[in-house]
Amino acid sequence: MPPPAPVSPLESHLGYRLRIVSNAVSRSFARTVEEEGVTVAEWVFMRVLHDFESLAPTPLAERMGMTKGAITKLASRLVEKKLVKREANPDDKRAQTLSLTSRGRSLVPQLAKIADGNEAAFFGPLTARDRGNLNRILGRIVELRGLKDVPTD
Amino acid sequence: MPPPAPVSPLESHLGYRLRIVSNAVSRSFARTVEEEGVTVAEWVFMRVLHDFESLAPTPLAERMGMTKGAITKLASRLVEKKLVKREANPDDKRAQTLSLTSRGRSLVPQLAKIADGNEAAFFGPLTARDRGNLNRILGRIVELRGLKDVPTD
DNA sequence: TATTGTTATACTCTATAACTATA
DNA sequence: TATAGTTATAGAGTATAACAATA
Secondary structure (H helix, E strand, C coil): CCCCCCCCCHHHCHHHHHHHHHHHHHHHHHHHHHCCCCCHHHHHHHHHHHCCCCECHHHHHHHHCCCHHHHHHHHHHHHHCCCEEEEECCCCCCCEEEEECHHHHHHHHHHHHHHHHHHHHHHCCCCHHHHHHHHHHHHHHHHHHCCCCCCCC | CCCCCCCCCHHHCHHHHHHHHHHHHHHHHHHHHHCCCCCHHHHHHHHHHHCCCCECHHHHHHHHCCCHHHHHHHHHHHHHCCCEEEEECCCCCCCEEEEECHHHHHHHHHHHHHHHHHHHHHHCCCCHHHHHHHHHHHHHHHHHHCCCCCCCC
16 A cells, blocks of 8 residues: 655645735625625726826736636726726827726725725734844745736836 | 825735745646646645544535535535545535545545645755644634634534 | 535626717 | 737636525
């Protein structure tokens, strides 16, 4: 009989524990922004647009790590909610530009406040030293793996 | 004119950075186990069953933080793949028990090896000290927020 | 009446690819 | 031909609720 193959416990993996914590943080945030009528992806979309006058779908997709198709779907939903507007580009008739409506623009600070509250609930109880370490270690992984930390430039 | 409301940058949030890293880890793992024909959720399902002779859907759902409905769907897919079997309970005719087939049981070590490899790729390049800190800090959050780190007892 | 598990429904996210209209 | 954006399709995860059988 062959010896039993080793099977390390799930919870011995940092990746597993990371997923548990990250899921809890995202789920908690999702629950709260949902009351404002938006999803997490919609929030990130609006938050990125907030830093720009306007942005075309393709660069937005790159920034958010999504496909163009996903951006179209997200954008359409936000246009329906009157939080984002789509405009034609006079120079290139294929191109579109996306920007926040005034309603969308005024919603961003409210959502930002919710994000800050969620952040405080999960990470506030840690020591400042642990928060600093967590941030540094995650940053190191982002760097080592070349992950895109959204606003690239 | 009111002063502009403060909007903290996305990347200033630990929760956001956590999501980026966690998504990258999970996505990378998903890509690899997919070659073995299973999803991440299916792997966790099988990994939990691996520690038991058999388990009913309800306790399994609690362990995995999923609803009974989700478990049914997952289980049905795994039964189709002949990795899991469903059996009736002679004592309580409502009850079902889920367990790994021999094929399922022999697949677990292979998947565990993939999980170990993924773990090494993402966290191996860190210093041992950083790995320890990351584990401790995540554990602290799990503890503070009362998150279920799957195997509860 | 309460519980076990299944089924139905619905929505988000993700991914791929076909498609259109321009360039 | 290549590019910008849309549309279509499909799978996976999640959540809620209705349901049948059994306790």
